[in-house]
Amino acid sequence: MSETCCGPGYASPAEAMKAPREKVLYTIAIYTGTGIQKPDYLCTIDADPDSPTYSQVISRLEMPGIGDELHHMGWNACSSCHDDASMERKYLIVPGVRSTNLHIVDCGTDPRNPKLHKVIDGAEIKAKTNLSAPHTVHCLGSDIIISMLGDAKGNAPGGYLHLNKDFEIVGRWEESMGDIKFGYDFWYQPRHNVMVSSEWAAPNTFMPGFDLEEVGHLKYGREIHLWDFEKKEPKQTFYLGEDGLIPLEVRFHHDPDSSHGFVGAALSANIIHWWKDAAGEWQWEKIIDVENEPHPEWPIPVPGVISVILLSMDDRFLYLCNWLHGDIRQYDISDPHRPVLTGQVWMGGLLGKAPEVNGVKVTGGPQMIQLSLDGKRLYVTTSLFSTWDNQFYPEIRTNGGCMLMVNCDTDNGGMEIDPDFVVDFGREPNGPSRCHETRYPGGDCTSDIWI
Amino acid sequence: MTTRTITIANRGNATYAVDAKKPLLDSLRDQGVDLPYGCKYGGCITCAAKLIEGEVNQKAQVALNNRQINDGYVILCVARPLSDCTFDIGVESHDRLYRNPFLDPLEPHELKADIATTKDQ
Incomplete structure (x- = not known):
């Protein structure tokens, strides 16, 4: 690990892979929509196998209000400001997608016991920017932008909220939303002056269910958008059509020179790949197609619903979750045009393949995932979104969510659920809660970008 | 001020006098009723309750489809009472609010108001 620079993160993806193993995990847990009138909270989970509290929640930070629906979150700084010795990866920005409140959590002072540093009130954000429903958080050098899925009244397409490093509202980040209909996730690759954004739906459409x-x-969305990153405006749209219904999680290669990226189309259950060709033109293709599965009691076959994708730090493996089928897949994407399925595990889901894992009844399916920097441990949670959970997995109200760990073979490919790691959110002190996105103090495979 | 009486059936038929011009969520929470809520503009469904008797104006809501409205659901953060009303509140009242769309599709007239057809079409 490079010690020559004092900024956060790592000099390169290869350096990041040599970082020390993660000792704690941060995972959000929600009570919104569960009937338990308690705030959503940030859990700290012990991930050190030599610790007596391994695989347990060791602290809980409750948000000040009820009904935020914590969802995704991001670091104040990542490898994009590795050269800036004045920056530190210390704060998690934890948005409430329903309330629009942004919670700034200090994880640096005591990593095992994070504390609330500041709250940016949702009402202030709506008043100053006419934006609501915060989703993806990325730092851009020292500044922070957050995709906001709606205007102040929950209509699409929303825009991007710009915060400075002191967590003050700068305003709207984008110069224009162009003809973009919906927002969701985004990722940028500055050496190609490009950002790619995807589409869920208006908050007023997806929030009720x-x-x-x-x-x-x-x-619902069926397009992805390539932005001129410096001009902060969209410059090209790919209409994905039936192949790309509800394109959600966006991942570029970690290699900052690469133009290859991927998006998971949730409802079509496809992986879409894009790249810049030799002539400098951006192209796209469908590289993975998960077949719908018949269900004995349902009139409509069940789509996989690819709720998340993730790339290993070395860009060799792509992981995806089929939240309704119940499987996680590992593909070798050494040739990004020709992925090879190398691993698959089952947990929960609607097809009944693995109703119980490590002694815990899995309610929901594999949903958010986070991979260790060395690529060997994949942490998985089971809740998607409170109202959608209530539709597809109503028993989650009484059973809660759970977190499991999958051991990944980085030499030959392959996956195996670790038998010794399980966090049962059905046994939380205030009653069953639901766990969602996970991050590590040292950075992870969905936060760090190199400029 | 026009006052309406709101009865919460699944809280032991507790009654509350509320201002007919104020959203029910605000009036009930001000009197200590512990209610879930999220967006507070009628879009996110978190505060839905089931109307058992009475009439409300919830024109500002955009969360419910026509089936949910026909099943009596009301978005409390924007709904005002037009008469005395009786509700079931909280997630215990949500038995018909959520459905698996692959198991139980909506008819065209059961969609949200902006895209629903009329039943006779």
């Missing part, structure tokens, strides 16, 4: 029929009425 999923009406499949609304997809046909164009209430």
